[in-house]
Amino acid sequence: MLIAGDDLTLIQDTKDKLQQAFKIKDLGPLKFFLGMEFSRSKEGIIMNQRKYAMELISDMGISGAKPASTPLDLNQKLTIKEYDDISGVFGDDELTDKESYQKLIGKLLYLTLTRPDICYGVQTLSQFMQRPKKSHMEAGLRIVRYIKNQPGLGILLSNRKSEHMQAYCDADWGACPNTRKSVTGFLVKHGDSLISWKSKKQSTVSRSSAESEYRSMATTVSEIVWITGLFKELGQKIVLPVHLFCDSKAALQIATNPKDTTRGQNT
Known part of the structure; x- marks a missing residue:
């Protein structure tokens, strides 16, 4: 079990309550959990x-x-x-x-x-x-x-406080040779920390690269909405709007003009 928080007194009180109800052993600061290793440095926590x-x-x-x-x-x-x-x-x-x-x-x-x-x-x-x-x-x-x-390569959770979030997305048009479906890839960063990433095949066939890029943006926006809602529940402030980066000019034009229902040309 992991107990996390910014109030050491409250954490200790929680441990004492658990100790009264169950037989538990305090292993101290987090070092190893479910196959994942955690180490601390001046930059933050390395996972x-x-x-x-x-x-x-x-x-x-x-x-x-x-x-x-x-x-x-x-x-x-x-x-x-x-x-x-x-x-x-x-x-x-x-x-x-x-x-x-x-x-x-x-x-x-x-x-x-x-x-x-x-x-x-x-x-x-x-x-x-x-x-x-x-x-x-x-x-x-x-x-x-x-x-x-590099078997020890992992994620750095930076200790630099930030209220900014940014996301990056891309799509590989028709990448799957079996179904001709495109593949979406995105990552979301909170400050200097990488907090979410995914590579997934799209559910439908896109008829242009602009369409596949637009679908990639839509998937990333859904992830951003979920993460900002989670941060709100945790009491963490996020500066809005969140910046989303995409390398398709056609997809960006479609996103900025809701009245444009065209799918765009191959790019």
Whole structure:
């Protein structure tokens, strides 16, 4: 159990009340919780999953393997098709041991709690849980080899007080070769601290890059609304409006002109 607050007296009173009702042991300042490690510095609190990552590398038997520089190969197109219409080449065989692949993806999903850099690769591989192929397993092991580069990489929760929030979003138009759906990616920062991030395939097919970018903005705005509501309940002031950054001029024009119902041209 974690007890957090800005009043040390109230925290101690809470511990005393719990001690009266239950047999508990006070472990002191937070250092390790559910596979996540916490360390303090002059800049703030650093949250990572180094021990969890090292155990994953060991379990996959690649402790001596060469680290990868990127989570996924840029030119590799992962698909569920038996036959590639574009290249005219038959796909690779399905895995006989599907559970090993499913366990690997489950462990990588938990690692995304402190590793935003692998979110895109993990969400891509999680689409093949029912019928994984050898290429999918190889791509999953590549992500583990990428983690081997910096197993202690994590999130810095800055101690600098801030009332400003900003968000960044982007979309990869038609990125999924199986469904031709686009992929949304966003992150939200509170001051210098990264507090929310996601990489997710969109629910519908976008007919232009402007449309996919606009959908990405809409998803990010929904997240911002939820976070600002949570901060309000916690009594934390947030300066409005929240700045949302997007690199699509067409999507920005649609967002700033509600009367414009066009989907925009390919950009």
